[in-house]
Amino acid sequence: MVGAAWTIARKDLKQRLRDRSAYIIGIVAPLGLALVFGFVLNPLSGYEFDATYAVADLDGGPVSRIFVDNVLTNAEGIEVVEVASVAEAEALVDTEVTPLGGADDTNTADAAIIFPVGFSDDVQSERPVTIRVIGNQGSETDAGIAVALVEGYASELTSVRVAVATVENLVGGEVDRLATGVEVLQTPNPVTLRDDTASTKQLDGVTFYAAGMAIFFLFFTVQSGITGLLEERRTGTLARLLSSPITRASVLAGKMLSSFVVGLVSMVVLFVATTFAVDADWGPPIGVGLLILAAIVAALGIVSLLAGFARSAEQAAATGSMVGMVLGFLGGTFFDVSQAGGILATLRFATPHGWFMQGLADLRSDDLGVIVVPVLAMVAFGVVTGAIGLARLRKGLLP
Amino acid sequence: MTAPAGGPVLECSGIRKSFGDHAAVKGIGFSIARGETYGLLGPNGAGKTTTISIIAGLLEADAGEVTLGGEPMNPDATHTKRLVGLVPQDLAIYPDLGAAENLDFFGRLHGMKGADLRRRVAEVLEIIELTDRADDRTQEYSGGMKRRLNIGVGLLHRPALLILDEPTVGVDPQSRNAILDSVEQLGEEGMAVLYTTHYMEEAERLCDRIGIVDQGELIAEGSQADLVRIVGQRDRLTLTATGSLAATAIALGGLAPVDDAAVTDDGIALIVDRAHDHLPEILAVAGRTGSLVKSVDVDSADLESVFLKLTGRALRE
Ligand SMILES: Nc1ncnc2c1ncn2[C@@H]1O[C@H](COP(=O)(O)OP(=O)(O)O)[C@@H](O)[C@H]1O
Ligand SMILES: [Mg+2]
Numbered sequence: 276m277v278g279a280a281w282t283i284a285r286k287d288l289k290q291r292l293r294d295r296s297a298y299i300i301g302i303v304a305p306l307g308l309a310l311v312f313g314f315v316l317n318p319l320s321g322y323e324f325d326a327t328y329a330v331a332d333l334d335g336g337p338v339s340r341i342f343v344d345n346v347l348t349n350a351e352g353i354e355v356v357e358v359a360s361v362a363e364a365e366a367l368v369d370t371e372v373t374p375l376g377g378a379d380d381t382n383t384a385d386a387a388i389i390f391p392v393g394f395s396d397d398v399q400s401e402r403p404v405t406i407r408v409i410g411n412q413g414s415e416t417d418a419g420i421a422v423a424l425v426e427g428y429a430s431e432l433t434s435v436r437v438a439v440a441t442v443e444n445l446v447g448g449e450v451d452r453l454a455t456g457v458e459v460l461q462t463p464n465p466v467t468l469r470d471d472t473a474s475t476k477q478l479d480g481v482t483f484y485a486a487g488m489a490i491f492f493l494f495f496t497v498q499s500g501i502t503g504l505l506e507e508r509r510t511g512t513l514a515r516l517l518s519s520p521i522t523r524a525s526v527l528a529g530k531m532l533s534s535f536v537v538g539l540v541s542m543v544v545l546f547v548a549t550t551f552a553v554d555a556d557w558g559p560p561i562g563v564g565l566l567i568l569a570a571i572v573a574a575l576g577i578v579s580l581l582a583g584f585a586r587s588a589e590q591a592a593a594t595g596s597m598v599g600m601v602l603g604f605l606g607g608t609f610f611d612v613s614q615a616g617g618i619l620a621t622l623r624f625a626t627p628h629g630w631f632m633q634g635l636a637d638l639r640s641d642d643l644g645v646i647v648v649p650v651l652a653m654v655a656f657g658v659v660t661g662a663i664g665l666a667r668l669r670k671g672l673l674p
Numbered sequence: 675m676t677a678p679a680g681g682p683v684l685e686c687s688g689i690r691k692s693f694g695d696h697a698a699v700k701g702i703g704f705s706i707a708r709g710e711t712y713g714l715l716g717p718n719g720a721g722k723t724t725t726i727s728i729i730a731g732l733l734e735a736d737a738g739e740v741t742l743g744g745e746p747m748n749p750d751a752t753h754t755k756r757l758v759g760l761v762p763q764d765l766a767i768y769p770d771l772g773a774a775e776n777l778d779f780f781g782r783l784h785g786m787k788g789a790d791l792r793r794r795v796a797e798v799l800e801i802i803e804l805t806d807r808a809d810d811r812t813q814e815y816s817g818g819m820k821r822r823l824n825i826g827v828g829l830l831h832r833p834a835l836l837i838l839d840e841p842t843v844g845v846d847p848q849s850r851n852a853i854l855d856s857v858e859q860l861g862e863e864g865m866a867v868l869y870t871t872h873y874m875e876e877a878e879r880l881c882d883r884i885g886i887v888d889q890g891e892l893i894a895e896g897s898q899a900d901l902v903r904i905v906g907q908r909d910r911l912t913l914t915a916t917g918s919l920a921a922t923a924i925a926l927g928g929l930a931p932v933d934d935a936a937v938t939d940d941g942i943a944l945i946v947d948r949a950h951d952h953l954p955e956i957l958a959v960a961g962r963t964g965s966l967v968k969s970v971d972v973d974s975a976d977l978e979s980v981f982l983k984l985t986g987r988a989l990r991e
Contacts, residue, residue, distance in 0.1 A: 282782045290770050511766040515827065518730045519783040520756040523749070673734055673749055 279521035283529025284536065287500055291537055294499075301496045301541035305488040306548055309555075312484040312609075326417035327354045329384035331364040336395025342428050361389055368411040385417035386410050388425060478636055482556050485549035487608035489542055490570055490631045494599035496541045497574045498592060500534030504668060505588040513672070523672045527665055531575055538571045558638035562646050566634045569653035573627035576657030577602075579664030583671070602626040627653045681744060682707050683757075683835050683866040684729065689738035691724050698724045700890040703738070706835065706868060711861040713881030714870040715977060717989055721890040722870040723763060726837050729868070730760045743834055756784060759833030761825050763840045769813035773804045773823050776812065777830055784831035794830060801856065802826040818849030825853065829860070836860060837868045842876065854880060874977040874989060886981060893984050902975045908933060909949035909972050910979040911956070914941040917965035925963045926956060938988040941967075945979050 291297045328347065332339050347355050358364050364387035389407040397404035406425050410418030478486065504527070507513040516526050546563060549555035557563045578595055585591035603609065605619075606628020612619045613633070623629030634649030687703030699721040706712045714722045727733040729740050731747045731754065740747040745754040767776050777795045781787075786794065799805045802822040812820060821841065828836055838857065842850045857880055861867050871877055877884050878898055885895045894901055915922070919937045926944060927935040931952045933945040942965070946952055949972045960967050973979075981989045 279783060282779065286768070286771070286775075286779045289775070290768065293770050510769075511762055511764040512768060514727075514732055514762045515760065515766045515780060516783065517732050517749070518755060518758060518760040519780065520752045520754075520785065521783055522752055673732075 277525075277528075279519075279525040280528035280532055283516070283526060284500075284532035287503060287530065287533035288536060291499060291533070297496075297499060297537065300492060301537060302544050302548075305492040305541075305545055309481075309485040309488040309545070309549060310553065312488070325352050325354075326385045326414070326420060327356060327383070328421055329356045329358055329364045329367040329387040331358050331361050331387065331389045333361070333392045334390045334394035336393075338395035338398045339390040342390075342425075346424060346428055356384055364389055365409060368409050384411060385414040386421035388421060478632075478639075479556065481549070481553050482635070483611065483632075485545065485553070485555040486557060486632065486635050487603075487628075489545040489549075490606070490628050491599070491603040491608040493538055493542060493570060494574050494578065494602065495596065497534040497538040497571065498578050498595045499537060500530045500532075501575070501578050501582045501668075502585075502588045502591040502595070503533070504530050505582060505585060505591055509588060517672060523669055526672065527669055531579070531665075534575055534578070535571055538574060539567070542567045542571070558635060559643070562638045562643050563635070565643075565650050566631055566638075566646055566653075569634075569650040569657075570627060570631045572657035572661075573630075573653040574657070576659065576661030576664065577627070579668060580660040581664070583664035583667030603628055605629065607632055624652070627656045630656075683710075684740075684742055684868065686729060686740040687738060689725060689728055689740065690736045691721075691728060691733065692736055698890055699728070699735075701738070702885075702887065702890070702892045704885050704892065704895060706866045708834075708866055709861065709864040710882050711857070711867040711869060711880055713877040713884040714868070714887055715872070715874065715877040715884050715981075715989075716870075716887035717872050717987075720872075720887040722887060723839055724890075725887070726760075726839055726868060726870060730758050730837055731755050732760075756831070757834040759828035759831065759836045761828035761836070761838045761841055763843065765820050765824050767812050767820060767823050767827060770811055772807075772809045772811055773799060773802075773815075773826070774808040776823060776827060780827045781830050786831060794832075798826045798830050801829070803852075817844070818846060818852070821845055821849060821853065825856070833865070835866045835868060839870050840872070841869075842871070842873070872989060874981075878977060884977065886977070886984065888981070888985050888987075894980060898977065901977060901980045905933075905945060905975040905979045905983045908945050908947055908975050908979065908983075910975060910982070911944040911946045911949045911953075912938075912941060912971040912973070913944070913956075913960065913965075913967050914969040914971075915960065915965045915967045918963060919965055922960050922963040922965040925959050929955065929959065932956070934982050934986055936982055936986060936988045943978070943982055943988045945975075945983050 330343055330347070332343055343355065343357070347353055356367065358367065364384075367384040368387045387407075387409040389409070391404065391407075394404055394406070406429060408418070408422050408425050410421070504513070507516065513526075517523065546557055546567070550557060577598065581594050581598060582591045585594060603626075605612070605622050606626035607613060607623045608628050611632075612623045612629070613636070614620075623632075630649040630652040634646045634653075637645040637649065682705040684706040686705070689699055689702045690697070691699040702721070702725050704712065714725065716722055724733065728735045728738075729742075729747065731749050731751055734749050742754050742757045745751065745757070747754045747758075768779070771779070774795055777798055778791065781791045781795060796805070799808050802825065804819060804823060804826070807815065807819065812823060815823070825838065825841060828838070841853055841857075845853065854876065857867060857869065861880070861882075867880075869876070869880055881898075883895065883897055884901060885892050886901070887893070894904060919942055923935045923937050923942050926932050926942065929952070931947040933947070935942060935944045942960075944956070946956070953970065953972075957967060957970070978989055981987070
């Protein structure tokens with residue numbers, strides 16, 4: 276049976292190698308999207324991110340110091356320039372006083388963050404209080420990130436309001452401040468904005484999207500082998516397979532095996548490529564490997580289930596895409612639903628994708644034990660759905 | 675991989691199969707000896723494909739027995755399946771693989787490998803005249819080339835029984851002749867062949883024995899000579915005609931020398947005692963009942979007449 280299964284899998288793989296769309300779904304699309312999401316939509320990826328923030332901490336109390344010393348100072352790619360007064364902070368973000376990119380580059384900042392006098396006291400006694408962020412007009416993105424950082428911090432404190440301002444003209448008088456609610460970076464951001472001593476670790480942006488796209492597309496990649504069974508029924512070659520002296524189980528095993536190999540190759544290529552090309556940090560290879568294997572088991576199971584209930588390869592592919600999209604979305608492969616809170620944050624555990632992302636996040640702790648639950652959860656998904664799917668597929672082999 | 679000498683290669687009896695409440699096969703049975711070519715002749719929907727699917731172990735029969743070389747056949751009888759080479763009615767080859775790769779793959783599934791497999795692949799490529807194109811993907815082949823490969827895959831593992839399901843349907847006349855030649859050749863080499871068709875001429879040309887199937891039943895069996903004897907010394911008369919054919923057929927059926935009359939796709943087929951003597955009367959009745967006769971053919975009895983005689987219908991209506 277193993278021999279026949281392997282013969283069938285090898286034939287399938289030979290066909291996949293000749294099929295350009297297999298490369299696109301398995302490698303090109305996830306890699307491309309990971310890069311696009313990682314860099315364009317999410318500049319706070321830690322990759323080539325380099326910002327200078329002026330901080331005027333007029334308070335000097337415990338609540339403002341936590342932000343300055345822990346959040347800002349520990350963030351990768353952020354340089355903090357502490358100044359003593361609001362005027363100095365404003366001067367650093369005013370392009371007229373110190374033109375951006377000029378000879379005097381060291382004297383500019385991308386944004387100024389101002390904690391008012393009595394900030395910590397006000398927070399602790401729950402009185403309304405405002406942190407001001409003044410963006411440098413010349414560096415919108417980095418200023419936006421400053422807003423996001425402050426916002427992220429403020430959201431953990433009650434009663435804090437963040438005021439965003441843009442310096443339009445400091446020379447000759449009044450500062451024209453645009454005090455709005457923060458609207459930059461509305462999407463829950465996968466990047467650690469908060470205290471990294473928190474117990475749940477998170478993935479940096481590049482890694483988040485690399486892993487997210489990899490697992491998202493895995494559910495499409497593995498479809499080829501299993502729905503190939505339905506395709507062979509349509510083209511008539513299935514009759515040939517079944518008239519050969521091999522068991523029906525080995526026909527199914529061959530299809531599963533080829534799907535497995537295609538999924539594994541795609542995941543390993545994405546893991547290696549993003550690690551070396553863009554510095555993604557998936558975590559220790561053994562842990563990552565176990566999570567990948569478990570994810571493939573889950574994907575194979577779910578795809579078999581869909582194929583088992585489909586009437587044609589086209590129908591299986593259509594439902595497979597829909598289910599892949601929904602699970603990928605709920606599982607937080609496009610944005611980090613674990614930060615969204617509420618029902619979304621809980622629902623992701625109803626998907627293998629959510630467990631995969633959680634497993635990778637847990638791996639930050641460098642303790643392999645933490646992935647036991649995510650691995651078991653994914654394997655359970657795969658075994659339950661796969662058992663039903665394969666039973667139906669096997670029965671379907673006899674018309 | 676041949677069956678033990680002596681006994682028949684295939685024996686089946688009482689095969690029944692229903693799909694839902696439609697009985698597709700209602701108790702068919704026959705046997706095929708070594709070196710014999712057996713034809714299942716019947717119109718579309720007669721149950722030929724269903725019968726051979728059961729014989730090849732693709733389908734589970736509701737009742738009946740099938741043995742190959744003395745071993746029982748059913749969908750789980752993987753050991754018995756090695757005795758059968760199936761050539762499905764629809765092409766069953768991979769379009770994105772070459773002929774050699776298709777043969778190699780199915781050879782491996784039949785447990786062949788190494789030098790034996792390589793030799794046999796080359797040999798079959800010669801037989802089906804595809805040696806030159808062996809490495810081209812089959813999607814680039816002509817229809818005839820694909821048909822030949824489809825047959826080649828069935829032959830590859832030297833089965834004791836080769837089953838061909840209507841291998842000439844939709845094939846141009848030249849390829850059709852080539853296919854019939856090679857089937858004849860295989861029969862002469864001692865392979866047992868089960869050949870299904872709805873073309874009377876193919877059954878007449880190829881088959882040592884013929885089973886006529888209609889509506890899931892084997893209604894007659896024997897050599898061509900045996901079968902024709904059923905109609906006796908009668909002629910088959912074919913009227914190519916238009917008009918109210920059904921009314922004409924009924925009227926003609928009432929004439930004393932006419933045994934059977936049935937509407938075909940372009941006229942009326944009749945079995946008539948001494949057709950030449952009664953031709954004027956027949957044409958007169960046809961005219962009276964509203965049919966315009968364009969041509970008349972008189973043949974001595976053949977399988978077509980047998981089918982007409984047994985079922986009251988034409989083989990291709
Ligand atoms: N899988 C199936 N499901 C339902 N009906 C079927 C199936 N296969 C065949 N039939 C029916 O059984 C009858 C015999 O079909 P088949 O064996 O294909 O005839 P033939 O090969 O002689 O043309 C037909 O009426 C056909 O519609
Ligand atoms: Mg048929």
